Amino acid sequence: MTRKRTALITGASAGLGAEFARQLAAAGYNLVLVARRRDKLEALAADLHQQFGVDVLIEAADLSEQGAPRALFDALHAGNTEVDFLVNNAGVAGSDLLTDRDWDEHRAFFQLMMLAVAELCHLFIPGMRERGFGRVINVASVAGRIPRVGGCNYGPSKAYLIALSEDLAVTLHGSGVNVCALCPGYTHTDFHSTAGLQDMKDAMPGFLWYDAAVVVREGLWAVERGKPIYLSGRLYRWLDPLFQSLLTRRLFRLASRH
Ligand SMILES: NC(=O)c1ccc[n+]([C@@H]2O[C@H](COP(=O)([O-])OP(=O)(O)OC[C@H]3O[C@@H](n4cnc5c(N)ncnc54)[C@H](OP(=O)(O)O)[C@@H]3O)[C@@H](O)[C@H]2O)c1
Numbered sequence: 001m002t003r004k005r006t007a008l009i010t011g012a013s014a015g016l017g018a019e020f021a022r023q024l025a026a027a028g029y030n031l032v033l034v035a036r037r038r039d040k041l042e043a044l045a046a047d048l049h050q051q052f053g054v055d056v057l058i059e060a061a062d063l064s065e066q067g068a069p070r071a072l073f074d075a076l077h078a079g080n081t082e083v084d085f086l087v088n089n090a091g092v093a094g095s096d097l098l099t100d101r102d103w104d105e106h107r108a109f110f111q112l113m114m115l116a117v118a119e120l121c122h123l124f125i126p127g128m129r130e131r132g133f134g135r136v137i138n139v140a141s142v143a144g145r146i147p148r149v150g151g152c153n154y155g156p157s158k159a160y161l162i163a164l165s166e167d168l169a170v171t172l173h174g175s176g177v178n179v180c181a182l183c184p185g186y187t188h189t190d191f192h193s194t195a196g197l198q199d200m201k202d203a204m205p206g207f208l209w210y211d212a213a214v215v216v217r218e219g220l221w222a223v224e225r226g227k228p229i230y231l232s233g234r235l236y237r238w239l240d241p242l243f244q245s246l247l248t249r250r251l252f253r254l255a256s257r258h
Contacts, residue, residue: 003082004028004029004030005028005029005133005199006029006030006031006032006081006085007020007024007029007031007032007084007085007086008034008076008083008085008086008124009021009032009033009034009087009089009119010034010035010063010077010087010088010089010090011034011035011089011090011091012031012033012034012089012115013035013036013037013040014024014035014040014189014190015189015190015212016089016139016184016189016215016216017033017035017089017090018044018212019215019216020087020216020219021044021056021214023213023216023217023220024100024148025048025051025052025054025056026052028052028054029056029084029085030054030056030057031055032056032057032058032059032076032083033045033056033057033058033059033113033132034059034072034090035060035061035090035214036061036064037060038058038060041058041060042058044056045058047175048066055081055110056063057076059072059075061103063112063116064108064109064111064116065111068116069116069119069120069123070119072120073096073120073123073124076181078227083124083128084128084135085134085135085136086120086121086124086128086133086135086137087137087139088117088120088139088161090112090116090119091112091139091248092109092194092195093111093114093154093187093192093194093195093197094151094153094154094157095151096150096151096152097151097152097153097233109153109188110153112163113154113157113158113234114160114161117138117161117164118164118210121136121164121168124136125168125172125181128177129172129175129176129177129178132146132175132176133162133176133177134175134178135160135177135178135223135224136165136168136177136178136180137179137182137219137220137222138165138179138180138182139157139182139184139219140158140162140165140183141154141183141185142182142183142185142236142240142243143155144156144157144158144159144160144161144181145159145162145183145231145243145244145250146243146252147253147256148250148252158183160184161180161181164181165179165180165181165229166181166229169226169228170228178223178224178226179228180219180222180223180226180227180228180229181228181229181230182215182218182222182230182232183230183231183236184203184210184215184222184232184236185208185210185231185232185233185235185236186209186210187209187211187212187215188211188212188230189208189212207235208235210232210233214232214233215232215233218232218233226232231235
């Protein structure tokens, strides 16, 4: 009997992560759901098990803590759970590198946004390569494609995920393991309210916003087709060549001068 494939999703307790869980369960994957809020994960697990008949494992973890990815890997290894599909999705808006003076806060942010992603790739991809099949989606952002005013943490952390994913995709070409940096634009999730940015969201035009279901569907499509970087949303795909042009980047920089 062939083994049912398993998808591990970080940040599965809300937003894009919960939607990844739903769409991957619908596609027949067993799931490992990771986030800090166990109660949310339990409710989602019960729902998906009932609806799609898949097995769902819950691993409550704070990925901003050093050692969390290793503990997660060891727990799954001990239970003989092999991960075939990895979605590195957990993330927060983050603080301002210059004005926020608590370095521990920045360190925790970088640990969550970059180091945990790199470590989970480091731990899980070799097994996928050995078995000749794997899918990895690193949820980056359009913010990783453009220079922005202020913050200095979020955009650069996502730019790292884009570079990492592209490099992994090239390295793994022909191995059966596809890696994709999925770059959403503005998406309806809890992200902005959690960061205290609900007013900003309310003030922005609706055409900039996409539903999580669309972003996830496009991400799953892109990784299947072996796209190393994929911008979600037609509007953002259309704008991306402009974002990448030297002239536009220069204009962004000029516009940010006070
Ligand atoms: N929404 C957007 O407009 C947008 C645009 C571009 C990119 N993104 C990216 O999309 C990803 C998902 O965000 P979202 O929009 O779905 O936001 P969300 O609804 O706020 O969900 C964020 C998820 O990350 C988890 N998380 C946060 N800190 C964590 C930690 N320390 N350890 C483990 N899990 C943690 C949260 O779970 P717990 O709180 O339970 O831990 C939650 O499940 C993020 O990487 C974000 O940067 C979002």
